[in-house]
Amino acid sequence: MSGARFLFVTILNIVITVVEFAGGALAGSLSLVSDGFHNLGDSASVVLSYYAHRISSRPQTKHETFGYKRAQIISAFVNSAFLMIISAVLIVEAASRLFHPEHTNGELMFLVAIVGTIANLVSAVILNHGAKHNLNIKATYLHLLSDTLSSVGIIIGGILIQLYGWFIVDPIVTIGVALYIMAETWPIIKKTIVILMQGAPDIDxxxxxxxxxxxxxxxxxxxxxxxxxxxxxxxxxxxxxxxxxxxxxxxxxxxxxxxxxxxxxxxxxxxxxxxxxxxxxxxxxxxxxxxxxxx
Structure with a gap:
């Protein structure tokens, strides 16, 4: 995976983050703000992933006799753990809004989510190939894919709010996306822990x-x-x-x-x-x- 691709994805996610934070504040949408936090995490994830990818290619030394391959495993664990924590925080906040839905600008939600969906989808496609055989890049790819799905959920939520005034859709979308992210992230955390604990692979x-x-x-x-x-x-x-x-x-x-x-x-x-x-x-x-x- 080239440094140019990592840089492009990083810049793109920083732009999305700013747009979604601003849009979420103006629209009063928790799901947009939560997506902004996810994209902020994506930016950090891409930078960490790229740095770990570079470190892992270094040759072994007298101090690191197996080389630096586990730099990517540590990066994958940190990225995944961060996703789990952010998702848990957003679920708690969204749960409180289920009982007290706040007024949300569905049209602005929809427009900002359209931008987020396109940008996240482009980023995910760029990292898709490297994610197949690399836990580090896969963890970053899941960040981006989860944000794409989150943006799609926000689009649907924005339409329902605009048409029917169902403000409760916003926290429901937030909880649904957060649960999906946790379900996708947990297997990566388990596998990285096995590797860091020097566990055996799935072998007969x-x-x-x-x-x-x-x-x-x-x-x-x-x-x-x-x-x-x-x-x-x-x-x-x-x-x-x-x-x-x-x-x-x-x-x-x-x-x-x-x-x-x-x-x-x-x-x-x-x-x-x-x-x-x-x-x-x-x-x-x-x-x-x-x-x-x-x-």
């Missing part, structure tokens, strides 16, 4: 164990750790029991293990420790604080 560990045990020189597999650096990079480490042999012979056994794990399970980085009998009777995952134990 029993199948891995079975496949490794089929290799002729392998007699046992234990002390296994599988975790994610980012949403696309899987790390695998294990102790492999083999017959007593020279290091040069063991290296010949390592190669088919690397090939199996990379081609079949898409594991990027593999670290193996060869052993003969140590830990041979232990379970697949069974190591903590340097001492073997049953699980």
């Amino acid at each position: 560990s029993e199948a891995i164990q079975h496949d490794l045990m089929q290799l002729p020189e392998v007699t046992g597999v234990h002390h296994v750790h599988i975790w994610l650096i980012d949403e696309n990079s899987i790390i695998f480490s294990a102790h492999i029991n083999m017959r007593d042999m020279t290091i040069s012979e063991a290296e010949k056994t390592y190669h088919p293990i690397y090939e199996l794990l990379h081609k079949k399970y898409h594991i990027d980085h593999v670290t193996l420790q060869a052993e003969v009998n140590r830990g041979k009777q232990e379970n697949f995952y069974n190591y903590s604080n340097g001492h073997y134990h049953d699980v």
Whole structure:
């Protein structure tokens, strides 16, 4: 994703934010103001997303031995958490207006929302491609997509207020959009937490164990750790029991293990420790604080 695209989306969202804050204040529309806050969050989200995207491409160093790939995961978590907080605040404010609807200028709501819809849709389309395989860009894309839907809801609300005077539509639209945003954001938060906590990916560990045990020189597999650096990079480490042999012979056994794990399970980085009998009777995952134990 180029810096020019990020810059264009940022400027566009800043403009939308100013327009919606002004329009919301003049029209007395909470849904427009809430959309303005979302767009303000979008601007911060795009800047943070771009900065994290640049950092993540830096090479590894002696201090950051896995590189900076998790910068994008942290960015995705921060962006998503911000969305959840803003949505919760808006739901509380909108709920109070359900019982005391305020007069709203439906025509102005409609006009401002039209501008917001077009601008947000353009921004979302620009980031759509990068969102497919990148949690960081996906979190930012969801910001923009949610604002597009929010603007569509405000358009409908503006029409209903203008035609029928249903002022209660404004807080209802606000609550509906906020709930949708929370529902779309929660899976990203869960996935980023799993990655930051070095959780295992969705992978069949029993199948891995079975496949490794089929290799002729392998007699046992234990002390296994599988975790994610980012949403696309899987790390695998294990102790492999083999017959007593020279290091040069063991290296010949390592190669088919690397090939199996990379081609079949898409594991990027593999670290193996060869052993003969140590830990041979232990379970697949069974190591903590340097001492073997049953699980």
